[in-house]
Amino acid sequence: MKLWEKRQDNIVILAVHGRLDATTGPLFEQQVAPMIDAGDKNFLLDLAHLDYISSAALRRLLLLAKRSEDRGGKVALLSVQSHILEIFEMAGFTQLFQFYTDQDEAIRSF
Amino acid sequence: MVEMINEMVNEVLNGTLSKLIENISILMILAYLMTRISSFGDLLNRSFSLKNRLFLGFAFGVVSIYGTLSSVQIFGGLANFRDLGPTIAGLLAGPVAGGLAGLIGGVHRYFLGGITGPPCSVASILAGLIAGCFYLWKRGRIVRIWEAALLMIGIELLHILVITPLMVGTSDEVLKIIRAVLMPMILVNSAGIAIFFFIIHNLNRERLIEAEKQRMDSELHIAHEIQMGMLPAPMTPRDSRYDIYAVMKPAKEVGGDLYNFFALDGDRLCLVIGDVAGKGVSASLHMAITQKLLKALARVDEGPAALLGRLNRELCEGNETMTFVTIFVAFSDIRTGETVFSNGGHNPPYLISRGDVSRLVLESGVALGILENAVYTEQRLKLLPGDTLYLYTDGVNEAMNGREELFDYNRLNASLSRLRALTPEAICQGVLDDLAHFVGQNEQSDDITMLALRLNK
Numbered sequence: 001m002k003l004w005e006k007r008q009d010n011i012v013i014l015a016v017h018g019r020l021d022a023t024t025g026p027l028f029e030q031q032v033a034p035m036i037d038a039g040d041k042n043f044l045l046d047l048a049h050l051d052y053i054s055s056a057a058l059r060r061l062l063l064l065a066k067r068s069e070d071r072g073g074k075v076a077l078l079s080v081q082s083h084i085l086e087i088f089e090m091a092g093f094t095q096l097f098q099f100y101t102d103q104d105e106a107i108r109s110f
Numbered sequence: 111m112v113e114m115i116n117e118m119v120n121e122v123l124n125g126t127l128s129k130l131i132e133n134i135s136i137l138m139i140l141a142y143l144m145t146r147i148s149s150f151g152d153l154l155n156r157s158f159s160l161k162n163r164l165f166l167g168f169a170f171g172v173v174s175i176y177g178t179l180s181s182v183q184i185f186g187g188l189a190n191f192r193d194l195g196p197t198i199a200g201l202l203a204g205p206v207a208g209g210l211a212g213l214i215g216g217v218h219r220y221f222l223g224g225i226t227g228p229p230c231s232v233a234s235i236l237a238g239l240i241a242g243c244f245y246l247w248k249r250g251r252i253v254r255i256w257e258a259a260l261l262m263i264g265i266e267l268l269h270i271l272v273i274t275p276l277m278v279g280t281s282d283e284v285l286k287i288i289r290a291v292l293m294p295m296i297l298v299n300s301a302g303i304a305i306f307f308f309i310i311h312n313l314n315r316e317r318l319i320e321a322e323k324q325r326m327d328s329e330l331h332i333a334h335e336i337q338m339g340m341l342p343a344p345m346t347p348r349d350s351r352y353d354i355y356a357v358m359k360p361a362k363e364v365g366g367d368l369y370n371f372f373a374l375d376g377d378r379l380c381l382v383i384g385d386v387a388g389k390g391v392s393a394s395l396h397m398a399i400t401q402k403l404l405k406a407l408a409r410v411d412e413g414p415a416a417l418l419g420r421l422n423r424e425l426c427e428g429n430e431t432m433t434f435v436t437i438f439v440a441f442s443d444i445r446t447g448e449t450v451f452s453n454g455g456h457n458p459p460y461l462i463s464r465g466d467v468s469r470l471v472l473e474s475g476v477a478l479g480i481l482e483n484a485v486y487t488e489q490r491l492k493l494l495p496g497d498t499l500y501l502y503t504d505g506v507n508e509a510m511n512g513r514e515e516l517f518d519y520n521r522l523n524a525s526l527s528r529l530r531a532l533t534p535e536a537i538c539q540g541v542l543d544d545l546a547h548f549v550g551q552n553e554q555s556d557d558i559t560m561l562a563l564r565l566n567k
Contacts (some may be wrong), residue, residue, distance in 0.1 A: 022389070058387060091477045092484075093476065094144075
């Protein structure tokens with residue numbers, strides 16, 4: 001798992017590459033937690049290069065969404081691959097995130 | 111002082127000190143081997159018997175003799191580590207062991223003769239006794255490395271600067287020997303004892319870690335038993351109208367999967383399968399809560415969707431870690447085959463009907479524990495006599511082999527098609543066999559659970 005961070009306006013754009021699982025989930029948390037603590041609340045996760053997500057790692061995305069929403073922000077997901085989207089669909093989590101395929105449109109949604 | 115340092119440097123250059131260090135390193139290997147024998151564990155537990163104390167005294171007496179024999183001649187004096195053995199024996203097992211080791215080393219030294227023979231003999235015995243008293247003062251606790259080194263320095267000072275002049279006077283010859291051996295002996299003996307106790311402390315830490323690990327393992331084993339006790343035993347029911355079988359294999363000692371089946375009333379069975387996000391201890395706590403809550407919340411006058419709704423609200427409460435549970439619940443009337451089911455984010459079960467194997471198409475429902483006001487819907491199907499409903503967790507379809515391929519739905523479909531005519535038990539065991547064959551040597555990465563119900567003809 002690799003995390004690339006970009007910022008636009010008050011939005012943190014995180015490109016997640018590779019696998020998010022029991023091993024890499026804590027790394028994701030380690031990198032994201034300081035941003036939340038620093039006051040970031042708007043996250044756009046670019047998942048175009050996310051190849052796998054385990055249920056335990058899915059929990060970390062929910063946690064990020066919860067913390068963002070508690071602070072009046074939100075988490076939006078960009079370019080989710082179809083097999084990853086299936087995992088969100090099966091768990092019924094599509095209603096918890098906004099999904100976008102176009103980055104500009106996603107950024108305008110914040 | 112400067113003179114002493116100069117002399118020390120010379121000693122090193124002459125190889126005297128390095129020869130001693132070389133000799134002492136052999137002793138360290140012996141010490142390490144000794145720490146590996148089993149009764150040494152008793153020593154660290156302070157449950158050392160008298161027999162073992164005497165054995166230890168004898169062994170370090172031999173070490174003391176070795177300290178004499180491997181000594182290096184300096185101006186007619188012998189720089190050696192004879193006192194080291196008795197001191198270690200005393201520090202480890204008290205004055206009896208220390209005194210015995212000192213006696214053995216001392217008597218041996220006495221018969222070697224030389225002007226320093228008598229004081230050296232006395233010093234060895236005293237070293238063992240003093241260290242033994244230190245042991246008693248410390249109430250048998252293993253001394254710290256610096257304590258042992260300081261004690262050793264004190265004993266050497268006593269030996270060379272007090273006992274020797276007292277017993278053989280301060281002639282030029284004696285003074286020459288004293289000046290020659292003082293620093294090398296202090297250095298070699300204190301370094302030797304420091305290294306020795308470093309080894310002992312390491313071993314002790316290792317033992318504590320091992321003991322802690324065993325304690326954790328046994329607690330996990332108990333947790334495993336408790337978790338398994340929460341699941342209904344797979345059995346053939348007394349009711350001949352149906353067969354049911356379930357199996358759960360956690361990836362670790364405890365897991366986050368769950369299943370349950372119980373009678374709602376005379377005709378209706380409640381079937382449950384679920385999967386807590388994650389695995390291991392944290393998942394198992396959520397599993398236990400979910401398992402107990404679901405059965406407690408089940409009511410005969412309500413459908414499975416209402417049950418999931420109420421369970422969800424309970425699981426949302428205080429769920430700061432956002433741990434979610436996917437659950438599929440079905441109420442099956444075994445008289446009519448009418449089955450009402452509701453799904454909270456779980457994998458779609460399979461229906462084996464008239465030889466056809468198909469995955470149910472489920473309406474999406476959000477996994478439990480996340481959205482407090484989540485609404486669950488109900489769907490229906492009718493089980494015909496001979497039909498089987500097969501529930502499972504993603505540990506089945508996501509089982510991975512050494513080439514990182516998933517078992518996936520195609521293989522699960524193929525397995526079920528091959529096994530479709532068999533009993534629930536044979537179906538579950540058959541899929542387990544196929545999984546084991548597919549996964550091979552690869553470690554099981556997720557909990558595996560399945561539950562099958564067949565209405566009999």
